[in-house]
Amino acid sequence: MLDPVILFFIFGLSAGLLRSELRLPPAIYDLVSIMLLLTIGMKGGIELAKQPFLELLPQMLAVIGLGILLPLIAFPLLRYLGRFSRVDAASIAAHYGSVSMGTFAVAVAYMSARGIYYEEQMPLFVVMLEIPAILVGIVIAKGFSKQTNWAQVGHEVLLGKSIILMIGGLLIGWIAGAEQLASIKPLFFDLFKGILALFLLEMGLITSKHVGSLKKYGLFLIVFGISMPMLSAVLGAATGCLLGFSVGGTAMLAILAASASYIAVPAAMRISVPEANPTLSLAASLGITFPFNVVIGIPIYYAMAEYIHAFFGA
Numbered sequence: 001m002l003d004p005v006i007l008f009f010i011f012g013l014s015a016g017l018l019r020s021e022l023r024l025p026p027a028i029y030d031l032v033s034i035m036l037l038l039t040i041g042m043k044g045g046i047e048l049a050k051q052p053f054l055e056l057l058p059q060m061l062a063v064i065g066l067g068i069l070l071p072l073i074a075f076p077l078l079r080y081l082g083r084f085s086r087v088d089a090a091s092i093a094a095h096y097g098s099v100s101m102g103t104f105a106v107a108v109a110y111m112s113a114r115g116i117y118y119e120e121q122m123p124l125f126v127v128m129l130e131i132p133a134i135l136v137g138i139v140i141a142k143g144f145s146k147q148t149n150w151a152q153v154g155h156e157v158l159l160g161k162s163i164i165l166m167i168g169g170l171l172i173g174w175i176a177g178a179e180q181l182a183s184i185k186p187l188f189f190d191l192f193k194g195i196l197a198l199f200l201l202e203m204g205l206i207t208s209k210h211v212g213s214l215k216k217y218g219l220f221l222i223v224f225g226i227s228m229p230m231l232s233a234v235l236g237a238a239t240g241c242l243l244g245f246s247v248g249g250t251a252m253l254a255i256l257a258a259s260a261s262y263i264a265v266p267a268a269m270r271i272s273v274p275e276a277n278p279t280l281s282l283a284a285s286l287g288i289t290f291p292f293n294v295v296i297g298i299p300i301y302y303a304m305a306e307y308i309h310a311f312f313g314a
Contacts, residue, residue, distance in 0.1 A: 012204020041169015047120025094137025225288025
């Protein structure tokens, strides 16, 4: 049986494809997004306070390395197999080296519903995976050009809405702790799945707008939008296993690696590589990879983590 929150996504996608007039008011969607990101950040911050920084440092460096590696793998596939222009291939590769906040939120709900433990630092890794892929994508597209406004790019990446909300939530959870946050628990933590359901309803509606683009750009984006996440998930799961994560933590890192950004990266690419076609990136990341991951991919990646742990005896 599908999780109810996934059914909300399918409902929104179906309504959009049928050209229904259903829409969430923009203010409601903004509120839902803010609550979702803050809640994820606070949950991570509560647990992150229990972790010694020196133990986290090797993990953080490994995650940064993963964020650099993934777009470097995606770029030649897009450039030479997909025959995209250099800037378009670099832009799409950056999306696939980065991470989807929505996919992570669904993964949190999936793990929580099944009582699966995963390492508490995962929200920190979400934030860290956004940044290196964007920088790699810009460098691949333009090189170290003097024309690139790195200050503006840095501001967009580090102070963009999604990142600042996650960092803010992490700091609030880390400073306040579980006891002090108990007073706001009914609004944020208890309503998490309901908030996620509304978010995915709107994401389904948004996704439906990009599915049509696939008719124009052909089969390659569909194949890439499914196969690249599978490859990335293998690398993420292998990294998690090598770092000594639990099965749940290994699965979470695989899910993060398999996801593709549709918020932070498009904004950064719009500033730094305006000549890249954003429709290509969003058609792949939002039209193919996001629905694949939230409907089918997450259980596959968890099974992958179980297999890797069983095979290596981790």
